[in-house]
Amino acid sequence: MRLDFAYCWKMFLENWPMFWYGIKITVSFAIVGTIGGLIIGLIVGAIRGLPEDPLDKPWKKAIIKFFQAIAGFYIWVFRGTPMMVQALFIYYLLRPVFNWTPISAGMIIISINTGAYMAEIIRSGIQSIDRGQIEAAKSLGLSNYQAMMHIILPQAIKNTFPSIGNQLIVNIKDSCMLNAIAVTELYFQAVSVAGSQFRYIEVYFVTAILYLILTTGATALLNFAERKINKTSTVSHKDMSA
Amino acid sequence: MEQPIIEIRHLQKHFGDLHVLHDIDFNVNKGEVVTIIGSSGSGKSTLLRCINLLEIPDGGEIKFDKQNILDTKMDLGKYRSKMLMVFQSFNLFNNLSVLQNCMIGQTKVLKRSKEEAKQRAMAALKQVGMEAFANADSTRLSGGQKQRVAIARALCMDPEVLLFDEPTSALDPEMVGDVLDVMKSLAKQGLTMVIVTHEMQFAKDVSDRVIFMDKGVIAEQGNPNELFEHPKQERTRQFLSRFASSRQTEA
Numbered sequence: 056m057r058l059d060f061a062y063c064w065k066m067f068l069e070n071w072p073m074f075w076y077g078i079k080i081t082v083s084f085a086i087v088g089t090i091g092g093l094i095i096g097l098i099v100g101a102i103r104g105l106p107e108d109p110l111d112k113p114w115k116k117a118i119i120k121f122f123q124a125i126a127g128f129y130i131w132v133f134r135g136t137p138m139m140v141q142a143l144f145i146y147y148l149l150r151p152v153f154n155w156t157p158i159s160a161g162m163i164i165i166s167i168n169t170g171a172y173m174a175e176i177i178r179s180g181i182q183s184i185d186r187g188q189i190e191a192a193k194s195l196g197l198s199n200y201q202a203m204m205h206i207i208l209p210q211a212i213k214n215t216f217p218s219i220g221n222q223l224i225v226n227i228k229d230s231c232m233l234n235a236i237a238v239t240e241l242y243f244q245a246v247s248v249a250g251s252q253f254r255y256i257e258v259y260f261v262t263a264i265l266y267l268i269l270t271t272g273a274t275a276l277l278n279f280a281e282r283k284i285n286k287t288s289t290v291s292h293k294d295m296s297a
Numbered sequence: 298m299e300q301p302i303i304e305i306r307h308l309q310k311h312f313g314d315l316h317v318l319h320d321i322d323f324n325v326n327k328g329e330v331v332t333i334i335g336s337s338g339s340g341k342s343t344l345l346r347c348i349n350l351l352e353i354p355d356g357g358e359i360k361f362d363k364q365n366i367l368d369t370k371m372d373l374g375k376y377r378s379k380m381l382m383v384f385q386s387f388n389l390f391n392n393l394s395v396l397q398n399c400m401i402g403q404t405k406v407l408k409r410s411k412e413e414a415k416q417r418a419m420a421a422l423k424q425v426g427m428e429a430f431a432n433a434d435s436t437r438l439s440g441g442q443k444q445r446v447a448i449a450r451a452l453c454m455d456p457e458v459l460l461f462d463e464p465t466s467a468l469d470p471e472m473v474g475d476v477l478d479v480m481k482s483l484a485k486q487g488l489t490m491v492i493v494t495h496e497m498q499f500a501k502d503v504s505d506r507v508i509f510m511d512k513g514v515i516a517e518q519g520n521p522n523e524l525f526e527h528p529k530q531e532r533t534r535q536f537l538s539r540f541a542s543s544r545q546t547e548a
Contacts, residue, residue, distance in 0.1 A: 109353050110373060190351055191388035191447075195402035195454065196378030205401060209392040 063257045070248045074265060077244030080158075082269065084165055084230040084240060089223045091166025096173020097212075099126045101203055103174060104181030104211075106189055108199055126174065133171035139232040141168060146236040161238040165230060169222055176218045180211030216284060220277035227269050241265060299326045302362060302458060302489055303348065309356035310343055317343045319513045321357070325458070325491055330484045332492045332500040332521075335510035336536060341493045344510070345462050348491065349382045362457075378406045381451035385463040387443040389435040395422070395446050396431040399453045407454065414453070421449040425479045441472030448479055459483070461492040497540055501525050509533050 067074070103126050105119060133141065145167075146160045153160075184207055192202035212219070231242035241262065249258040301324040308321040317340045325331050333341040346352040348359060350366065350373065359366050366376055389398050399418035403409045409417070422428040425445040430438065435446065444464055451459055461480065465473045477499050484490060484503045494500055500507055501521045508518040509530075517530045528534045 110350065185388075187384060187386050187388035188390060190382075191384065191390065194349055194351065194377055194382040194384075195450070196374040196376075196406035197402065198374055201405050205405065206390050206392065213392065 058256055058260060062254065063261050066248070066252060066254065066257055067261050073244045073248055074241070074261075077239065077241035078265065078269065080239055081227060081230050081241040084161060084233065084238070085223055085226040085269075085273075087162045088165035088169045088226040088230065089219075091162070092169025092173045092222060092226075093219060095166060095170025096175075096177050097208065099129060099170060099174035100177025100181065100211075101208060102126045103130075104178040104207075105199065105203065111199075130171045130174055133168055134175070137232070138164070138168045138229060139235045142233055142236050157233070157237045157239075161230075161233040161236060165226060165233065169226060172222060172225075173219065176215050176222075177208075177211055180215035181207055183214060184210050213284060216281055217277075220281070223273050223277065224270050227273060228266060301325065301360075302327045303491075304360040304363075305348070305357070306360075307357035308344070308347060308354050308359065310340075310347060310352060310354050317513050318347070318354070321513075321515060323508065323515060323518070325489060328487045328489055329505045330490045330492070330503050331506050331508060332494055332504040333508045333510055334494065334497065334500055334536075335516075339510040340513040341510045342462050345382070345460050345491060345493050349377060349380055349460055351382070374406055378402065378454050379457045380460065381454055381456040381458075382460045382462060383444070383447050383451055383464050385466050387440070387447045387467070389438075389443050389446055389450070391436050393435060394431070395427065395433050395435050395438070398435055398446060399450045402450065402454050417453050417455075418449070421452040422446070424452065424482075425449045426475075439472065440468045441475045444468065444472075444476045445479055448476075448483075452483075458489045458491065461490065461494070463493050463495065465494070465496060497525070497537075509536065511536070 102119075102122050105123070107116075111119070142161065142164045145164055146155075146157070149155070149160070188206055188210070189202055192206045197205070230238075230240050233240060234243040234246065237243070245258055245262040249255050252258060303325040305321055305323050308318055309316075310318040321340075321344060333344065335341050343352055347354045354367065361376060361380065364371065389395075390401070393401065396415065396418055399421060400411070400414040403414035403417060404411060419428060419431065422431055425448050427442060427445050427449060430442065430446070435443065438446065448459075448464075464480070465476050468476065473496070477496065480490070480492070480499075481503055492500070492504075504521045506518060507521045507524045509516050509524065509528075511532050517524060517528060517533045519529075524533065525537065528537060
């Protein structure tokens, strides 16, 4: 058992086009999955976290309860099963209907999967907001929906930004499960290279380093964005001491 | 002629087994300043929150301009925008600037244009002495400044009634004066106000009528001089004397 660094480097340079292609696919899936998941999560999380209004009419309460039950079921299923199983099941189940490629199927599956986690993040963000914010919105005459869109969700997103960003890191790594439906992401490419070289240790060592570079870069980007978000919320003002 | 804008009849409210409001009856007339005093837990804040429907009464009637607001056909948003609440904990919207705080109700509920809303907001901020902070982040203000912005936010909606729920209780002592001054000037302009407060001197100075609540009922009401100087009820006397002695020990 021995790790040959010189060979690692040589193999990496020789197979760079393969790795590069995989990196591009992996990054695309991480970005699409995180953004798609965030959109799904905002809708599902807002439904789950909708504050109860005792003044709502019974039919309206029933409709809200119904959608909350569906949202709960979605989160239960997609957080409770591995993405690889979801990918295989959904890809083959719907292939006759959509006639889709692994890439388009994979992007939808990673978004739906991430959405379940995002929904829980958003819901916890909504619940962490002071009740007074909702009461003030209502006392101005804003509807539940307006309060959610203009007051609650913006604060929930800001407060949970670190957790939302964390899903990007998770998706960089977890997109490798989509190799099961032949999405040619970084891990899939690594398997191909390893198969042609018969040098598993070196190929997977290089692959691990590449993943580490991607996640480190994403972390740096998220930290930067977080600092930016915290800064824009404090509007600078000359007359603060007036 | 006295014209009641709010009429409350047989109002009841329970929190679980706790009977918070027993059969409350009173009117607020147009242009009147009514303060509600009483010890903690006497139901005064709950009463105020019922008027704005932040709490739903279990029984009785609340009429606003002769319309029963507990009627299910009532447009609640419209009603609430005429009857604004200023909270003990300010509740400025943390994600919005001072100016945006004052504009959102106008644009979303009253459907005013952005320009019009901005003008109205600046006028209201000027009225409370906060126009220099229009673009400031609302989370960066002191308590007294926040409460003045909260009052401006309510004023922008051109409400028919302002409800104040212990507006100075969360403030540092040196901030209380600023907020009370703003409220006094509003009272002078003839705004209808219902104020829950622990500031006895203020209640005495600005009110047309004082209501003393005890254990969920209106124990006594009357004009401020009479109620403070010659309380008719024993429990009013006890409350006021307790208050006077606690003031002395503080000083």
